[in-house]
Amino acid sequence: MIQSLLIANRGEIACRIIRTARRLGIRTIAVYSDADADALHMRQADEAVHIGPSPARESYLVGERILAAARQTGAQAIHPGYGFLSENSAFAQSVIDAGLIWVGPNPASIDAMGLKDAAKTLMAAAGVPVTPGYMGADQNPDHLAAEAAKIGYPVLIKAVAGGGGKGMRLVESAEAFHDALASCQREAAASFGNDHVLIEKYILSPRHIEVQVFGDSHGNVVHLSERDCSLQRRHQKVIEEAPAPGMDEATRAALCASAVRAAKAVDYVGAGTIEFIADGSGALRADRIWFMEMNTRLQVEHPVTEEITGVDLVEWQLRVASGEPLPLAQEDLAIHGWAMEARLYAEDPAKGFLPSIGKLELLQFGESEGAGGRGRVDTGVFEGAEVSPFYDPMIAKVIAWGEDRDEARERLSDMLSDSAVWPVKTNASFLVKALDHPDFVAGTVDTGLIGRSSAALAQTPQPSCEVLEAAAAALVPDVPVSGFRLNAAPTRTAWFLLDDQEIEVALHPGGGGEAVEAVMIAEQGQAWRLSPWRREGVHGAAAGSGAIVSPMPGKVIAVDVEAGQTVTAGQKLLTLEAMKMEHTLTAPFAGIVAELKVSAGQQVQVEALLARIEAEAE
Structure with missing residues (x-):
């Protein structure tokens, strides 16, 4: 060892x-x-x-x-x-x-699966079904357009060296092909140093199903069943589960056998994943599931496989790398129960999933054990740590296991709902809504579900009146009753800041105790800080001030307005490049650009004032 x-x-x-x-x-x-x-x-x-x-x-x-x-x-x-x-x-x-x-695997195996076109050719020769498409060397735009027409629209243009959703374009008509191709090639060249593409038939109700495989240096290869990773946003996985909903034993056997053939075709050693695309328009069938690519490494979502098989995949990696044979043969492997994993990110769904950075002043995860299953949290941060702008903004992977799919889903939803992170924004409430979506509950998920429902899923929840009133009563126990009505309990009101939002809360007698300066509220996976607020004389950068500040360190790459210009609510003001992504900042309300502090090309720090919008006098 x-x-x-x-x-x-x-x-x-x-x-x-x-x-x-x-x-x-x-x-x-x-x-x-x-x-x-x-x-x-x-x-x-x-x-x-x-x-x-x-x-x-x-x-x-x-x-x-x-x-x-x-x-x-x-x-x-x-x-x-x-x-x-x-x-x-x-x-x-x-x-x-x-x-x-x-x-990890042998370098030759990594190379064999590194380019999507070559990998598909190799898989077809090994008897693994591949998606219909064009994988040839002729990259002339007109030739590629002709091949797309032969395949039939819609088609996917994919960078042969791509991954992570980059270098991929969905094209629905011949008229849109050339522009989409040029855009895809530019992105592929910038991201991977290789602008070659392949074209494949786009499956209208696609499901992303993958099989965990493992090989050793003694010629043994096994599978550890499948995972479903169909819940995606912009081709990036959001929630994964194992096994796949609707997978019958015959289809599972055929799919996993194809995965093992794929691994053996490249003499695979170590942990790997064979990714397939399935036609989800009807019941899963082996003749409607095709090879996409192989990931020659451990996957982010490996915990769901560990939870249903009882296997520690990292231990297997270390044993196989030490020269040992696989700890178990295929006949010794089985699955039990259901597992789901959600990727908890430091991002703000209400602002287009803009990454959120800063200090994790509050970091609490929901209880992992309880009725209906067990849970697990894999994280690389701690309370008080900083979320950096330099790397992927994942806070944790939250994993739940249950005897069946409903138990696992409900457990994961509870764990996310009971989590609290502040002041960094997270996608926890987005994940809870996704888990509760009727199509996800029914197991009828395809990769377009989030895109079709994104507006509703991304809405920021507000704390319930009951939670607000209880928290407010702890802050201002001595606020006098304001008003009196017959046959009704008297109420009292007070102004507060909910993070940076100015709100008024109606309180009822019975609160009290020693006043505190601020309290934290956590509900539906969202966290807020509530603090007393004097409404008079507000001139700071609370909600309504119109201050546009940088959410993270970055570079201003475009400024679309001028000082003194009249703007409408939601109008684009400027574009910030940070964390390898472009982020558009917009006007919070209609008004005038009272201040413009930056110009294109300027580097800015987090919370730097970029511009200020002032409401026009009525």
Whole structure:
């Protein structure tokens, strides 16, 4: 067994790997950037090595620094986690060439599955069903348009080196093809350094179903059943579950057999995932499920497989990398119950899922144990930690298990509803609404569900009157009764700030106690701070002030208004580039641009005043 392990990653996956390694008695070494100098993963490891500045391209993506840290600490093996260098075959080979153990597949297997077009050709030769499409070398736009016409619209244009929803365009007509192709190629070149694309038939009610496979260096390959990852936003997974709803045993057997053939075709060693697209317009059938791609690493959603199989996939990775055979044969593996996972992100659904950064002054997760199942939280942060603008804004993966799908879903909903994060915004209430959506409850999910329901799902909940009144009574126990009516209880009112929103709350006698300066409210996965507020003389940056501030450090890439200009509510003011994404900031109400503090190309810090809108005098 490996004795010392360097984890070439950060956040929750690094903490997850450390947890298993510690149980197995393996010494762990973390690496960290400037932004992660006080991160949870470096606190939990036996040793930690600084590898560079905060940007990933200067730290976690620099293979030479990872290898130098391994040499410095005497590490025997390197586990890449997922993301960063996990599917970089050149880095994998450099680890092996350095005489270290690579906890992952052979570089040749990574290369074989690295490009979508080549992988599909290989899979077709291995007898694995692939989606109808064009995967040829001729990238002439007119030729690609002709191939799309042969396939029949709608089609998907996909970067052959793509992933994570980037380099992908849905095209519904021939007239839209050339513009979509040019856009896809630009994004592919910028993201992956490769603008080649493939075209495949777009399945109108697509479901994303994947199979966990595992191989060892002794020629054994097994599957650990399937997961359904159909609930997605912009091609990125939101909630995953195992097994897949509506999967009968015959279809499961055929699907998993295809996955095993796919893994054997590339002599696969370690943990991998074979991803399929299924036609969800009717019952799942083996002849309507096609190979999409293979992820040659551990998946973000691996916990749901662990929960239904009882297998620790990280332990299997470490044992297989140590040269051991797979701990269990196919006939010894079975599934029990149902598991679901939700990705809790630091983002604001009400503002177009704008990432939210800052200090986690409040961080509480819902109870993980209770009637109807068990729960698990995989996280890489702690209360008091900072959510950085440099990396993926995941706070935690919240996982629930139940005897059946309803139990797992209800347990996960309860855990998310009872979670509280402040002042950083999260998608918890969005996730709760998604879990309660009638189509999700019924198990009739396809990848377009969130897109069709996004407006309702993204609405920010407000605290109930009962919760508000109870919290307000603790803040102002001595506010006098205002008004009196026969046959009704007298009430009293007071003004408060709910975060930065000015509100009035009607209170009833019976509250009281010692007044406090502020209280936290948590409900429906949302958290607020309630504090007393004097309404008179308000001139600050509370709601209604019109102050437009930067939600995170970034670069202003476009300014669409001028000082003194009249604007309407919701009108675009400027565009900020941060966390590799563009964020549009709009006018909160109609008025005049009273101040404009920035220009295009300017770097700004979090909470910097960018502009101020002033309501026109009536």
